[in-house]
Amino acid sequence: MTARSSYLPEGLPIPVPEADGLSAPHWAGLRQNTLRIQCCKKCSTWQWGPEWICHACHSFEIDWKTVEPSGTIYSWTRVWHPTHTVLNDRGPYIVVVVELPHAGSVRVIGNLLGDAQQPVTIGAKVVGVFEQHDGTEPAYALLHWKVAD
Amino acid sequence: MGERTLRGKTAIAGVGETKYYKHGKSPDPEFKLALMAILSACEDAGINPRDIDGFSSYSNDRNEPPRLAAAFGCRELRFSNMQWGGGGGGGAAAIANAAAAVATGMADCVVAYRSLAQGQFARFGRSAGAKTVTGEMSLSVPYGAMTPAQRYSMKAMRFMHEHGIKQEALRAIALASYHHAQKNPGAVMHGRPLDEAKYDASRWIAEPHHLYDCCQENDGAAAVIVVSAERAKDMRQKPAFLLGAAAGGPYRAAAAAANTPDFGSSHFTTVAPHLYDMAKVTPKDVDVVQCYENFTGGVLMSLVEHGLFKAEEANDVLKLPNLTAETGKLPLNTSGGNLAECYMHGLELHTEAVRQLRGTSFNQVKDAEVALVVAGPMVTPVSTSIYGSEAALG
Numbered sequence: 385m386t387a388r389s390s391y392l393p394e395g396l397p398i399p400v401p402e403a404d405g406l407s408a409p410h411w412a413g414l415r416q417n418t419l420r421i422q423c424c425k426k427c428s429t430w431q432w433g434p435e436w437i438c439h440a441c442h443s444f445e446i447d448w449k450t451v452e453p454s455g456t457i458y459s460w461t462r463v464w465h466p467t468h469t470v471l472n473d474r475g476p477y478i479v480v481v482v483e484l485p486h487a488g489s490v491r492v493i494g495n496l497l498g499d500a501q502q503p504v505t506i507g508a509k510v511v512g513v514f515e516q517h518d519g520t521e522p523a524y525a526l527l528h529w530k531v532a533d
Numbered sequence: 534m535g536e537r538t539l540r541g542k543t544a545i546a547g548v549g550e551t552k553y554y555k556h557g558k559s560p561d562p563e564f565k566l567a568l569m570a571i572l573s574a575c576e577d578a579g580i581n582p583r584d585i586d587g588f589s590s591y592s593n594d595r596n597e598p599p600r601l602a603a604a605f606g607c608r609e610l611r612f613s614n615m616q617w618g619g620g621g622g623g624g625a626a627a628i629a630n631a632a633a634a635v636a637t638g639m640a641d642c643v644v645a646y647r648s649l650a651q652g653q654f655a656r657f658g659r660s661a662g663a664k665t666v667t668g669e670m671s672l673s674v675p676y677g678a679m680t681p682a683q684r685y686s687m688k689a690m691r692f693m694h695e696h697g698i699k700q701e702a703l704r705a706i707a708l709a710s711y712h713h714a715q716k717n718p719g720a721v722m723h724g725r726p727l728d729e730a731k732y733d734a735s736r737w738i739a740e741p742h743h744l745y746d747c748c749q750e751n752d753g754a755a756a757v758i759v760v761s762a763e764r765a766k767d768m769r770q771k772p773a774f775l776l777g778a779a780a781g782g783p784y785r786a787a788a789a790a791a792n793t794p795d796f797g798s799s800h801f802t803t804v805a806p807h808l809y810d811m812a813k814v815t816p817k818d819v820d821v822v823q824c825y826e827n828f829t830g831g832v833l834m835s836l837v838e839h840g841l842f843k844a845e846e847a848n849d850v851l852k853l854p855n856l857t858a859e860t861g862k863l864p865l866n867t868s869g870g871n872l873a874e875c876y877m878h879g880l881e882l883h884t885e886a887v888r889q890l891r892g893t894s895f896n897q898v899k900d901a902e903v904a905l906v907v908a909g910p911m912v913t914p915v916s917t918s919i920y921g922s923e924a925a926l927g
C-alpha cells in the first residue's frame with residue numbers, strides 16, 4: 385500500500401478566498417496550522433461560515449479568533465460513489481460535520497482520517513489534523529479530524 | 534382588506550409532458566422540449582398557446598419566457614417569473630407564483646414549466662472540473678462533499694440518528710416509487726421493478742443512501758397551465774384547484790458549512806404550517822402525496838415535517854403496503870416520482886397530483902380529493918402545495 389500524502393488525492397478544486405476576501409483569514413490560518421473562526425467583537429457570538437455581518441447583533445466588527453481544533457462528530461457520510469475524476473480510484477472516504485464546543489458549537493466540515501470502513505459514531509470526540517498542500521499553486525491547507533484517544 | 538390567501542382562486546386547467554428519457558438521450562434540444570410540453574399542456578386544457586400571457590419556472594431554467602412568448606407568438610407577455618434559489622425546491626413555488634399572478638390580475642393564463650436536457654448541458658450530480666473553489670462551496674468541496682448526494686446525506690444521517698430511524702424506512706420510500714412506476718408506461722423505470730433484495734444488494738452512493746435512494750438524471754419537459762378558478766370550471770378538464778402553497782425556510786436555513794441550526798431537517802418546519810393554514814386542511818385530510826425524492830432521506834424528513842406522521846412512527850409507517858395506491862393509507866409518489874418515473878425536477882409530481890384529482894392516474898387512489906405536492910427538500914427555499922377537487926374546495 386502506497387502512503388498517501390493527503391487524505392483525498394491532489395486535483396480536487398483548491399479553496400481560495402472570495403474576490404472580496406471574506407474568508408481569507410480562515411485559509412491563511414490553516415496554512416499556519418491554526419483554526420480561525422469568526423467571533424463578533426461586540427456581542428461575542430461565534431459565526432460560521434463567514435459573513436460580513438454578525439447575525440446576532442448586526443455589527444460589522446467581527447474578529448477572527450483562533451480556536452482549539454477539537455470537537456464532536458455531529459453528522460457524517462461515507463462517500464462511495466466518486467463524483468470527480470481524481471476520486472475514481474480513491475475508494476470510499478468519510479466526510480464529517482464537527483461541532484466545535486470552544487467556538488459556540490458552530491460546525492465545520494472535514495474528513496475523518498483512518499480506515500475509511502471504520503464505524504463512525506455521532507457524538508464521538510475528534511481532534512483536528514492540519515493537512516498542508518505545499519506543492520500546489522496556490523498552496524493551501526485543510527483541516528481534517530481523527531477520533532480522539 | 535380581505536383575507537390574504539390563494540385558496541381556491543386558481544386552478545391547474547391543463548398538464549403536458551414530453552416523453553421522458555434517460556439523461557443525455559433526448560433526440561430534441563432543451564428549448565424544443567419546453568415548447569413541446571407547453572403545447573401539450575395547452576392541448577390538454579383546450580386553449581390556444583397564443584393566449585398564454587405569463588411564464589413561471591425555477592432552478593434557473595435556461596428556457597426564458599421572452600423567447601418562449603416570441604416562439605409561440607403569444608399576444609402579449611405580462612408575467613415573466615423565476616423562483617430565486619433552491620433548485621428543485623422551487624417547483625411548487627413556480628406554480629404558486631403563477632397562481633399569485635393570476636389571482637391578483639397581473640396575468641390571465643400562466644404556464645409553469647421545467648425543461649431539462651442534460652446531454653446538452655452539464656449534469657447536476659457531477660462536479661465541474663474547476664481548478665479552484667470559493668465561497669460556501671470552498672468549505673466542503675475540498676473535503677469531497679461536492680454534490681447534493683454527499684452534502685444532503687449528512688442531513689438525513691443526523692435526522693435518522695436523532696430519531697432512531699432504520700434503513701428499511703428509506704427502502705420503503707424507494708420501493709413505493711418503483712412499485713408505482715410498473716403501472717406507468719411512461720415511467721423510465723417501467724418494466725424494471727425493485728424489490729427488497731435488489732435494494733439491499735445495491736451499492737452505496739453516500740451513506741445512508743443506496744443507489745436506489747437517489748434520483749435519476751433525465752431529459753424531458755413538463756408544463757402546467759394556471760388560470761382563474763372561475764375560468765377553469767368552464768374548461769375541458771376537471772380543475773385541480775390550488776388550495777394552498779408556501780415557500781421559504783426556517784431560521785438561518787442557508788447558514789453555510791452545515792451550520793443550519795436545525796440541520797437534520799428537510800427545511801419544511803416553518804413552511805408546512807403556512808401551507809396547511811392557507812389550504813384549510815389538516816394532514817389527515819390529505820388523500821395522496823407526491824414528495825420530491827432527490828434522496829429518500831429528504832422524503833422521510835419532508836413527510837414528518839408535513840405532519841403526516843411523527844418521526845418516532847417512521848419505522849412503522851414507512852412500509853410498502855402503507856405507501857401504495859392500492860392499499861396504502863399514505864399513497865406516495867403514485868407515478869413513480871423522481872426515482873422511477875422521471876427526474877423532471879419534480880414538476881412531474883404536480884402533473885401526477887392533477888391526474889389523481891381528475892381520476893386518471895395509472896395508480897389511481899380511490900376518491901382522491903386532496904393532493905399534497907412537496908418540492909425538493911433540504912434546500913432553501915423549499916416549497917410545497919396542496920391541490921383539491923371542487924368537493925374539497927367546499
Ligand SMILES: [Zn+2]
Pocket residue numbers: 424425426427428429438439440441442443
Ligand atoms: Zn454580534
